[in-house]
Each structure stands twice: as C-alpha cells, then as structure tokens.
Amino acid sequence: MEAIAQFVKEHQDWAIKYIRRRGATPQQAEDLVQALWVEMVQRPPKGLQTHAPKAVIATKLKSWLIRDWYKQRRVVPDSGVQLLSKENLSSIARCIRLFNEVRAAMERLQTSHREALRLRYLEGLSSPQVAAQLSISDSAVRGLVRRALVALRSELHLYTNTLDRPT
Template identity: 25%
Template sequence: MIVNHEEFRAYVVSRGAALLRVANQLTGNPCDAEDLLQAALAKTYLAWDRIKDPSSLDSYVRRAMVNINISWWRRRKIEEYPSDELPDVVVQYDHRHRYDELEQALDRLPLRQRTAIVLRYYEDMSEPEIARTLGISVGTVKSSVSRGMAKLRGDLVVRAAAGEHVN
C-alpha cells in the first residue's frame, strides 16, 4: 500500500469541515460525529491507493460514514425504556436555537430518511447521486426524502401547537 500522505492530508484539511457536518447530521451528536468521521477517514486512508478518481473521494467517505453509522446503530444496546409516567419538562426557547431544533427534529427521523435528507439538502446531492451513494433506487430516495420532510414539518407543527416556540 503506497499512500501519498500529503495528498491525503490536503484532502482532509480541505473537506474535513464539510464531512464533519454530514457526520453530525448522521449521528445527531458532535462527539459521535467526530468518531464517525475519524473511522471513515481511516477506511479511506487504507483504500487511498485504490481510489482512482479524486472527484469520488467525498462519495467514498460519505458512503463509509453511512455504513459505519448503520453498523454502530445495529450494535447499540437499548439504553432507554418506556415508562407509564412522563416527567414534567420545562422548555425554554431562545430564538438563536432554531438550528438546534431542526437538528433535534432530524434526530427523530428514521435513519434512511435522515440520511437521504442530509445528503439532499446539506450536501446538495442529486437524487441519482444519493441513490448510488446509498445503494438504493432513485424512487426509494424520493420517497425517503418526501416522507422525511413531511415528518419534519409535522414535528415542528406539533411542537408549535404544544406551546413551544418554533419559527
């Protein structure tokens, strides 16, 4: 394995922030996002000499992140258990946290819907690009994005109706 360390380093420096945003959207947790990106970059480093087209690097890393995240999700143990009683929750709203509310709503989506929305609207990928990246059909991408967006809209409307401030 012959890896040009400077090329790899330059790639990570130039694309790291954008890839970290994708990882954060996939995991919903900044610490997990850093771990996910690091694991995906490690896989990319090992495959560096086999990746012939530099324009496909982002796709390779994103696909690695999706696969790793799915593997981690499958291994995760249930840490929360249902309860008959809901605790009283005091929610204070600060207008600066609209972005946080959107991220929380994204976190509540099923994995495929969240992934498709992140790739479509955060990474500005086309539906065929998403389909290739995730290994699914374009129709599945369209329905995943559509259903996910409907759930996001519904989530924000329900939260607003419950008295939480959502702008």
C-alpha cells in the first residue's frame, strides 16, 4: 500500500497538468485522476512494469477524457427547452446556409479532390482504404487529401465574410 501511495504522490500533479492540457476543466481533471488512482488500486494495469508509468497514465486519462466528451455530447436537452425559439431558428438557418456553401465549394473542386474528400471524410475510410479505392499509393492519398483541403478552404474563404457569426 505504501508503494501505491508513493506512486500517486509522484504522479498526481503531472497527471492533473497532463489532462488539463488536453482540454479538461479543473474539476474534470481532478475527478479523472482520482478515478484513475482508484482503478489502479483495484486493478493494476498490466503495462506498468514494462512501460513508462506516465505512458500508461496518459493512455488511460486520454481515453477517459474522450469517453466523457462523448457522454456530454449525448445529453438530451431538457424537455422545457423551446427548440423552435428565434435563436435556434437563426442557428439552424446559419447551418443550412453553411452546408449549402460547403456543398457548392465541393462541387467547384477538381473531381479527384472531391472524390478523395468524399471517401476520406464522408465515407470515413482510412488513407490505405482510400488508396485501394482510387488505385494510388497511401502517401499519394495523404497528399491528395491535403491539397483538396487547401483547395476547399480557399473556395470557402471567398464566402467567409458573408457568414453571420454569433457574437
């Protein structure tokens, strides 16, 4: 038990700073690190003897932070919230206009750029899978996607001044 207390003492501040740098709130960082220590006492991780302790801690904390982020995104709005309020309708209208602008910008791209972006981001394929679909190398796909994103940003840049941005 003394060894665990020493381990926690040595890594507590580092773990909190680490998870805070990755976007956790101070309270969330404290909670995640505390949960990590509890789990490590109950079920010591296997890689702690073979890997650097900070690498094991970092892997756990990142996965928990991502899990918490997904949980927060799935929160159902309170039933008392007026979904068709003027502000929500305005936001919906902005989203529709932005969607239409992105779609128009995509249509103005070269066919190869459009296809690479469609496969990579809309279909969710990995670079090697896109490479197999397009019959080109993996490195060529990464370059093609990078150039396609630059071209898309350039197309969209023409319209950024016309977007209503919330203040």
